[in-house]
Amino acid sequence: MTYTLIGMSLLFIAIGFIVNENNAKYLLAGYNTMSDEEQKKVDLKTYIAYLRKFHLFLGFSFLLIGILLKYLVSENAVGIFIGIYPIVAYTYFIATSAKYFSTKKNKIGTYIMALVLIAIVVMFARDYKETKLILNSNSIEFKGTYGEVLAFESIKSIELVDKKPKIIKRTKGFSVGTIKKGLFKTDTGEIVKLILNSENKPYILLTKSDGRKIYYAAREASNKQLFQKIKNISNK
Numbered sequence: 001m002t003y004t005l006i007g008m009s010l011l012f013i014a015i016g017f018i019v020n021e022n023n024a025k026y027l028l029a030g031y032n033t034m035s036d037e038e039q040k041k042v043d044l045k046t047y048i049a050y051l052r053k054f055h056l057f058l059g060f061s062f063l064l065i066g067i068l069l070k071y072l073v074s075e076n077a078v079g080i081f082i083g084i085y086p087i088v089a090y091t092y093f094i095a096t097s098a099k100y101f102s103t104k105k106n107k108i109g110t111y112i113m114a115l116v117l118i119a120i121v122v123m124f125a126r127d128y129k130e131t132k133l134i135l136n137s138n139s140i141e142f143k144g145t146y147g148e149v150l151a152f153e154s155i156k157s158i159e160l161v162d163k164k165p166k167i168i169k170r171t172k173g174f175s176v177g178t179i180k181k182g183l184f185k186t187d188t189g190e191i192v193k194l195i196l197n198s199e200n201k202p203y204i205l206l207t208k209s210d211g212r213k214i215y216y217a218a219r220e221a222s223n224k225q226l227f228q229k230i231k232n233i234s235n236k
Contacts, residue, residue, distance in 0.1 A: 002070065004082065009063035012086075016055030021048055047100040058089050079176030080124055087117045127174040130197045130219045131181060133204075133226055135233055140206070142195055142216070146173060146181040152233075156209045160202040160227050164215050165192060204230075 019028055021044055034042070062085060069077045091113040131144030141149045165186040173182015178199040183191055193212070196203070197219035204216040204227050217223055 002067070005063050005066040005070075005078070008082070008086075009059045009066075011059075012055050012062060013059035016052040016059070019048065019051060021045060024048065043100055047097065050097065050100065054089075054093050058086070062086070075177035076128075076179055077177070079179075080128070083120055083124065083176070084117065087113060087120065091117060123174075124176070127181060128176070128179065131195050133216060133218065135229055137233065140230065142214075146193070146195060150206065150208070150214075154209050155206055156211075157205075157207045158227070158230055159205050159207075160224065161205045161215075162202050164194070164196070164203055165190070167194075 024044055025039065065085070066078055066081055069081055094113060127145045129144060131142055131147050134141040134143050138153075139149050139151045140155070141147065165188070167180075167184045168187050169185040170180075171183045171185055171191060173180070173184065173194070175182075175184075178196065180194045180196045182194065184194050185191055190213075193214045195214060196217045198217055200217045200219070200223055202223055204223050206214045206216070208214075218226060
């Protein structure tokens with residue numbers, strides 16, 4: 001997570017120096033579609049200075065806040081921060097840059113960024129919520145995002161494991177910090193389902209009759225106690 005923070009921070013800072021007065025007519029969105037007469041009305045020098053100042057602030061603040069969240073709060077908070085902070089910052093930048101030059105694309109861009117931000121906040125709120133393991137008389141239900149219902153007869157084995165497989169790719173799902181939900185590809189090429197609300201160990205591993213695996217970890221409840229309850233009910 002630290003390397004991600006550093007890498008993105010350096011990227012933001014670099015963007016502030018990539019665009020200049022000489023290449024703005026090629027790289028600066030909005031400005032590069034203006035006619036020559038319209039471009040002459042833009043105080044490009046002042047705008048470039050503002051763009052650079054914004055990206056320097058974004059880069060340094062992104063790294064500082066991210067590091068503070070990691071060590072004072074949690075990695076999950078850092079994941080949410082990485083997803084939301086740049087969008088908030090760029091929405092503000094697009095809106096405030098209108099005083100230098102305003103185009104229809106700028107206004108549309110502001111609206112789009114605002115809608116994207118709302119969508120991401122809703123997604124984080126939905127997927128961050130714990131997916132609980134509910135025990136029924138003849139089935140196990142994972143209630144929440146990426147959940148499903150498993151009849152006991154469709155489960156080949158249930159066990160506790162101290163390690164989850166090495167994940168190399170998320171194929172479909174949600175992943176922020178220690179929270180991982182959905183389908184993930186392992187280093188052996190196997191596709192497994194993770195419903196990890198936390199890194200609480202040991203994990204509960206359920207293997208279906210078709211060989212597909214589900215790794216589960218509760219956020220607050222004891223996985224060992226959940227496992228024992230599952231065994232007690234399934235053995236009846």
